[in-house]
Amino acid sequence: MEISPHDIVIVGGGAAGLRAAIAAVEAAPGSRVALVSKVYPMRSHTVAAEGGSAAVLGADDSLDLHAEDTVRGSDWLADQDSVEAFVAEAPGELVRLERWGCPWSREPDGSIAVRAFGGMSVKRTAFAADKTGFHLLHTLFQTSLRHETIARYDEVFVTRLLVEDGRCRGVAALDVRDGRVRGLAARAVILCTGGAGRIYRSTTNGAINTGDGMALAYRAGVPLKDMEFVQYHPTGLPGSGILMTEAARGEGGYLVNREGQRFLEDYIPEKMELGPRDILSRAVMNEIEQGRALEGPHGPYVQLDLSHLGEETIEQRLPFVRELARDYAGIDPVREPIPVHPVVHYMMGGVDTDAWGRTRLPGLYAAGETACVSINGANRLGSNSLSECLVFGARAGVQAARDAAEAEAPPPSRLAALAEDEGRRLHSTYLEKEGGRERVGLLRRDLQATMEAHVGVFRTGESLEAAARDLRGFKERIGGLSLDDRDSTFNTELTAALELENMLDVAQAVVGAALARCESRGAQARRDHPVRDDVRFARHSLAFAADGGPRIDWSGVPITRWPPAERKY
Amino acid sequence: MAERRIELHVSRYRPDRAPTPYVESYEVPYDDDTVVLDALNAIKDETDGSLSFRWSCRMGVCGSCGMMVNGEPRLSCAAFLRDLAPGPVTVAPLRYFPVVRDLVVDMEDFLEKLREVRPWLIREDEARDEPGAHRQTPAQADAYRQFSMCINCMLCYSACPVYGQDPEFIGPAAIALAHRYDMDSRDQGRDERRAVLGRDVGVWACTFVGECSEVCPKNVDPAAAIQRSKLDLAMRGWRAVWPLGRRP
Amino acid sequence: MREELRRPGYLPPMPRTWWLRTGPYRRFAAREFTSLFVLAFTIVLLLFLLALSRGRDAYESFLGWLDSAGAMALFAAILAAGLYHTITWLRLSGHVQVVRLGHRTAPRDAVTAAMVAVWLVVSGAVAYVHIWA
Numbered sequence: 001m002e003i004s005p006h007d008i009v010i011v012g013g014g015a016a017g018l019r020a021a022i023a024a025v026e027a028a029p030g031s032r033v034a035l036v037s038k039v040y041p042m043r044s045h046t047v048a049a050e051g052g053s054a055a056v057l058g059a060d061d062s063l064d065l066h067a068e069d070t071v072r073g074s075d076w077l078a079d080q081d082s083v084e085a086f087v088a089e090a091p092g093e094l095v096r097l098e099r100w101g102c103p104w105s106r107e108p109d110g111s112i113a114v115r116a117f118g119g120m121s122v123k124r125t126a127f128a129a130d131k132t133g134f135h136l137l138h139t140l141f142q143t144s145l146r147h148e149t150i151a152r153y154d155e156v157f158v159t160r161l162l163v164e165d166g167r168c169r170g171v172a173a174l175d176v177r178d179g180r181v182r183g184l185a186a187r188a189v190i191l192c193t194g195g196a197g198r199i200y201r202s203t204t205n206g207a208i209n210t211g212d213g214m215a216l217a218y219r220a221g222v223p224l225k226d227m228e229f230v231q232y233h234p235t236g237l238p239g240s241g242i243l244m245t246e247a248a249r250g251e252g253g254y255l256v257n258r259e260g261q262r263f264l265e266d267y268i269p270e271k272m273e274l275g276p277r278d279i280l281s282r283a284v285m286n287e288i289e290q291g292r293a294l295e296g297p298h299g300p301y302v303q304l305d306l307s308h309l310g311e312e313t314i315e316q317r318l319p320f321v322r323e324l325a326r327d328y329a330g331i332d333p334v335r336e337p338i339p340v341h342p343v344v345h346y347m348m349g350g351v352d353t354d355a356w357g358r359t360r361l362p363g364l365y366a367a368g369e370t371a372c373v374s375i376n377g378a379n380r381l382g383s384n385s386l387s388e389c390l391v392f393g394a395r396a397g398v399q400a401a402r403d404a405a406e407a408e409a410p411p412p413s414r415l416a417a418l419a420e421d422e423g424r425r426l427h428s429t430y431l432e433k434e435g436g437r438e439r440v441g442l443l444r445r446d447l448q449a450t451m452e453a454h455v456g457v458f459r460t461g462e463s464l465e466a467a468a469r470d471l472r473g474f475k476e477r478i479g480g481l482s483l484d485d486r487d488s489t490f491n492t493e494l495t496a497a498l499e500l501e502n503m504l505d506v507a508q509a510v511v512g513a514a515l516a517r518c519e520s521r522g523a524q525a526r527r528d529h530p531v532r533d534d535v536r537f538a539r540h541s542l543a544f545a546a547d548g549g550p551r552i553d554w555s556g557v558p559i560t561r562w563p564p565a566e567r568k569y
Numbered sequence: 570m571a572e573r574r575i576e577l578h579v580s581r582y583r584p585d586r587a588p589t590p591y592v593e594s595y596e597v598p599y600d601d602d603t604v605v606l607d608a609l610n611a612i613k614d615e616t617d618g619s620l621s622f623r624w625s626c627r628m629g630v631c632g633s634c635g636m637m638v639n640g641e642p643r644l645s646c647a648a649f650l651r652d653l654a655p656g657p658v659t660v661a662p663l664r665y666f667p668v669v670r671d672l673v674v675d676m677e678d679f680l681e682k683l684r685e686v687r688p689w690l691i692r693e694d695e696a697r698d699e700p701g702a703h704r705q706t707p708a709q710a711d712a713y714r715q716f717s718m719c720i721n722c723m724l725c726y727s728a729c730p731v732y733g734q735d736p737e738f739i740g741p742a743a744i745a746l747a748h749r750y751d752m753d754s755r756d757q758g759r760d761e762r763r764a765v766l767g768r769d770v771g772v773w774a775c776t777f778v779g780e781c782s783e784v785c786p787k788n789v790d791p792a793a794a795i796q797r798s799k800l801d802l803a804m805r806g807w808r809a810v811w812p813l814g815r816r817p
Numbered sequence: 818m819r820e821e822l823r824r825p826g827y828l829p830p831m832p833r834t835w836w837l838r839t840g841p842y843r844r845f846a847a848r849e850f851t852s853l854f855v856l857a858f859t860i861v862l863l864l865f866l867l868a869l870s871r872g873r874d875a876y877e878s879f880l881g882w883l884d885s886a887g888a889m890a891l892f893a894a895i896l897a898a899g900l901y902h903t904i905t906w907l908r909l910s911g912h913v914q915v916v917r918l919g920h921r922t923a924p925r926d927a928v929t930a931a932m933v934a935v936w937l938v939v940s941g942a943v944a945y946v947h948i949w950a
Binding site: 039040042043044045047048094095098099100101103104105106107108109110111112129131134135138142143145146154177206207208239240242243320323324327328439440441442444445483484485487488489490491492493496 | 583584585586602610613614615617618619621622623624625626627628629630631632633647669670671673676680683684687688689690698701702703704705706707709710713714717718720721746750753755756
Binding site for chain 2: 842
């Protein structure tokens with residue numbers, strides 16, 4: 001088997017991956033950088049982000065304020081040293097993107113405009129109408145085309161990290177086009193594969209968000225940090241889960257219950273609709289449980305009312321929201337309120353890294369939603385994620401380039417053997433398998449149903465135990481998968497099965513960590529442990545892969561300038 | 570209430586088994602919210618796991634799920650079965666592209682064309698640029714915004730008979746993307762792109778059928794970009810010949 | 818990896834009758850075809866000038882031909898084609914003509930409607946001068 005040699009292999013072509021690739025080639029102009037993505041980069045889920053990207057741009061703002069907002073939003077679980085580095089570098093990243101052509105919306109004087117966003121004490125969210133992720137991704141992708149030294153491997157699905165002598169030395173990947181497994185050698189591998197919202201039934205995430213990079217690292221012995229913290233976005237469309245951006249509330253939208261009341265005055269009167277997402281999602285779920293929500297064909301919902309904003313504002317600032325509401329909910333938000341309820345949106349947790357994207361496996365890095373630095377702690381503020389992808393994508397790219405310059409080239413023959421093993425494994429597990437009665441799609445639905453029912457906004461020890469049992473059952477059932485499709489050319493049932501393997505590993509990490517954390521903090525709300533417990537749990541959870549389920553360990557949270565306080569707004 | 574059902578005739582192509590495409594029929598239940606993509610997923614999950622197609626966001630922004638629905642290029646995530654009832658509905662891969670498998674087409678030519686038009690901000694001399702963000706007024710931003718909305722779904726290529734006859738044609742989306750940068754007040758690369766657009770397989774191959782703009786799900790209006798580029802190139806050509814009004 | 822794969826896939830050749838296959842393509846072909854009628858009108862005009870230059874007899878005989886049933890049929894066809902040609906042309910102009918209204922641009926259909934209105938007014942004036950004045 002032949003091994004393609006590279007210096008840096010980046011897995012995933014979204015905002016973090018593209019930013020890392022550009023940073024790597026700029027830091028080390030001669031280096032051979034490969035961008036390996038299971039989809040063409042412009043399909044990455046960054047494209048669906050709407051609201052904006054936060055940074056300190058205005059004179060009325062300060063790095064300290066952004067850092068403090070972020071730390072408070074994280075319920076004091078964010079690494080404060082990393083947060084300080086993040087807020088310091090975010091403004092430069094937004095300016096860099098502007099210089100690369102990003103069509104930021106502007107003030108009349110031509111400067112980059114900023115809007116209000118949840119949990120931010122000052123307006124600091126730069127935006128490109130309400131398609132910020134789309135414009136960011138396309139700007140990054142088009143700029144990357146300028147760098148011919150970035151070799152792209154599109155529709156190539158990485159299935160295993162190649163680890164040799166305690167170092168990550170490359171990847172084995174399935175070329176979806178022809179079904180062959182290849183090896184790519186690298187001195188550094190950066191995982192930028194995004195989140196894992198698809199482990200739930202109702203999510204804003206696209207089909208591709210199946211936690212692939214998280215699972216790759218997990219299976220290679222790297223722990224996943226803070227996996228229990230799953231962010232529910234308070235305003236997704238019922239049924240489809242399609243995102244109705246927080247910017248709608250940033251521009252002045254209201255959330256009302258069945259009685260027409262702006263119910264958030266009972267939960268977070270100081271911030272109302274601009275409170276942080278975990279608090280708002282719990283508020284909406286509470287309204288639902290108390291019978292003050294409306295009933296619809298896709299379950300109970302509350303209403304996002306934009307009608308008072310006027311057609312002009314909506315067309316200028318929220319045109320995509322209007323389009324989505326019309327197409328998928330049959331509602332014109334200029335005239336009627338939009339039905340919404342909380343849907344899974346983002347994983348605060350991910351591959352354990354430091355502030356330079358390094359994991360504890362030499363040669364392996366991670367950035368973006370896949371990684372957990374952590375700057376988001378137990379709850380992420382809206383519009384910090386796009387900035388995070390840029391800042392830490394760049395940092396990981398630069399660090400990987402530096403380290404790769406000093407690392408040895410991996411021995412090709414040994415890697416070839418590992419890659420061949422992986423090819424044989426895929427063949428025997430899926431393409432040549434006889435017997436077996438499980439269908440990929442149906443097992444996936446069962447997984448999603450379990451997560452939806454037992455690992456939701458509100459959890460109990462019992463519901464989590466039930467989920468853990470179900471997941472162990474799925475681990476057995478997945479061994480009995482039988483594919484209809486045994487072809488080599490573009491076999492998407494095979495890739496679906498690989499994704500399901502990844503989803504199951506990630507789901508087990510989520511449940512294991514949620515069980516171990518006997519407190520409520522940020523996005524984790526346990527009815528049996530409703531209070532935050534700084535004495536025992538002011539720590540990050542670390543989920544290590546083990547037989548039968550994850551082994552949970554803990555690590556400390558660096559506190560620099562903001563000692564833990566009551567999370568009040 | 571009785572469940573509504575509809576028949577889909579889906580184009581299949583499995584090169585590992587048979588050299589030519591064939592049609593397979595499926596029947597699926599649907600309601601007012603079901604789109605063609607949902608039907609394809611239901612078929613794949615429950616009945617026939619071998620049906621291959623691309624998709625991701627299911628909200629019309631990633632551009633993955635373009636296919637021919639009842640003979641028209643559509644995003645399958647935006648084609649509601651309630652509008653196509655009573656059926657049957659034909660689903661086929663995007664026209665004018667080589668089919669790799671079932672509803673999956675080869676995109677390499679398209680990607681190459683995107684790169685050819687140099688779709689990045691070009692500055693004459695970056696070393697002389699002042700640091701910080703460029704200023705751009707809302708009016709300047711509006712001048713190119715519509716052309717920046719392309720999701721690379723390739724429906725416009727499937728609508729274009731020029732591309733169908735001559736795959737060398739750069740095509741609507743690539744030209745619209747070039748125009749987006751040409752109209753961006755921060756860009757100074759118009760001459761470089763003129764060299765690309767002014768070729769025979771550039772804007773001049775277009776006969777203004779106009780179908781590209783009709784099928785575009787994002788109202789990019791690539792036909793406008795192409796004709797305006799033709800005007801720009803023609804004026805450049807005119808000024809090169811006629812000395813009056815020549816720009817310094 | 819990409820360079821090694823030189824089998825892009827299955828691509829049937831485009832049929833010669835592609836322009837008959839869909840409504841939009843048929844309308845496009847019809848639109849292009851109307852230019853033949855515009856050409857025909859131009860030829861008639863040139864023949865008219867030629868007849869004029871050849872003296873009274875040639876001119877009178879040309880006017881006679883203009884009154885014939887065949888000429889009427891031709892002009893009816895030219896008028897129909899010309900109308901279709903004009904309307905499609907004005908619709909296409911909406912793509913090219915940018916009309917700024919403050920910080921918005923006028924929608925294509927509005928631009929087309931405005932152009933059609935101008936065309937009707939001018940045509941009306943010309944018709945008035947020829948027929949009634």
